[in-house]
Each structure stands twice: as C-alpha cells, then as structure tokens.
Amino acid sequence: MAVRQVLKMGHPLLVQAAQPILEFTSKELDDLIADMFDTMTALDGAGLAAPQIGVPKRVVIFGLHSNRRYPEAEPVPMTVLINPSVEPVSSEMEAGWEGCLSVPGMRGKVSRYLRIRYAGFDPSGHEIRRDAEGFHARVVQHECDHLDGILYPMRITNLRDFGYEDVLFPELIRTD
Numbered sequence: 383m384a385v386r387q388v389l390k391m392g393h394p395l396l397v398q399a400a401q402p403i404l405e406f407t408s409k410e411l412d413d414l415i416a417d418m419f420d421t422m423t424a425l426d427g428a429g430l431a432a433p434q435i436g437v438p439k440r441v442v443i444f445g446l447h448s449n450r451r452y453p454e455a456e457p458v459p460m461t462v463l464i465n466p467s468v469e470p471v472s473s474e475m476e477a478g479w480e481g482c483l484s485v486p487g488m489r490g491k492v493s494r495y496l497r498i499r500y501a502g503f504d505p506s507g508h509e510i511r512r513d514a515e516g517f518h519a520r521v522v523q524h525e526c527d528h529l530d531g532i533l534y535p536m537r538i539t540n541l542r543d544f545g546y547e548d549v550l551f552p553e554l555i556r557t558d
C-alpha cells in the first residue's frame with residue numbers, strides 16, 4: 383500500500399466529526415487500514431486516525447513496542463479500532479506530554495483520564511472491549527478525539543505547556 387500525506391492542523395477535515403463505518407470486511411476498509419499502518423510506521427507515530435490522511439471515517443490505529451518519539455512510554459498493543467467509544471472508569475486525570483503527526487514538531491501537556499474503558503470493532507466486525515490506563519489510555523483518548531474533530535492543542539489548559547519538541551526534549555532529536 384502507501385505512505386499517505388498527513389494533513390496538518392488548519393486543514394478543515396481535522397476539525398470535523400468523522401462518519402461511522404457501516405460495512406466491515408471490505409477491500410476499501412482493508413486498504414485504508416494498510417495505508418494508515420504504512421503512514422504511522424514511516425513517521426514513527428504511536429497512533430493515527432483516518433481523518434489525518436483525509437478519510438473522514440471513524441477508524442483509528444495505535445500501538446507501540448518501543449518508540450523513539452516516546453521513549454518513556456509503556457508498550458501498547460497494536461490495535462485497529464473502528465467506531466470506538468471511550469468512557470472514564472474513574473474521574474482521576476493525569477497530565478502528560480503529547481505530540482501529533484498533524485502538529486509536527488510540537489509537544490503539549492494535556493490532562494486525560496487516567497483509567498478508561500474503551501470499545502469498538504476490529505476490521506472483521508468483531509467487538510473489542512478493553513480497560514486501559516496510563517499511556518495506553520492517553521493514546522486512545524487522543525486518537526478518538528480526532529474522530530470528533532478535536533486536536534490535542536485544544537485541550538491544553540496552560541499554553542505555557544506547549545512548545546517545540548526540539549526545545550522541550552532535545553534528547554529526542556533523531557541522530558540516525
């Protein structure tokens with residue numbers, strides 16, 4: 383498949399609500415997911431939502447084993463989640479740094495629910511239900527926000543906690 387261009391903040395598709403997938407096990411869906419994985423992998427992302435490659439559908443992918451961009455993050459299972467829903471399990475929030483392939487070069491500190499329960503479907507239409515916490519819960523909340531047209535800078539409560547990645551985290555600069 384193909385590495386697709388990632389839309390950057392300012393593009394109108396990134397601030398629109400995406401539409402649910404109505405048909406599973408389709409070539410169109412498989413091709414979309416393959417392109418999303420190719421794109422996320424090429425850009426070292428921990429997650430990607432379909433609207434970021436210009437497809438306004440409720441499909442997200444996420445996961446990481448080890449990631450240069452998030453060296454402190456615990457592993458998250460590689461997942462395709464379609465028509466997702468997310469609910470907090472407790473009201474406890476945690477602040478943490480986020481980046482986004484649609485906001486290249488930047489990081490911001492965002493409060494997210496620490497523990498969530500999420501659900502959705504895999505590409506065959508089988509239901510997925512999981513409890514998650516920490517970085518896993520953060521990634522799911524970030525990606526699902528994309529489906530409602532929300533980018534993480536909209537959730538930064540103090541804009542002093544927003545800046546350039548190479549200034550905030552010089553150790554992350556690619557050396558290879």
Ligand code: NI
Pocket residue numbers: 481482483484524525528
């Ligand atoms: Ni993002």
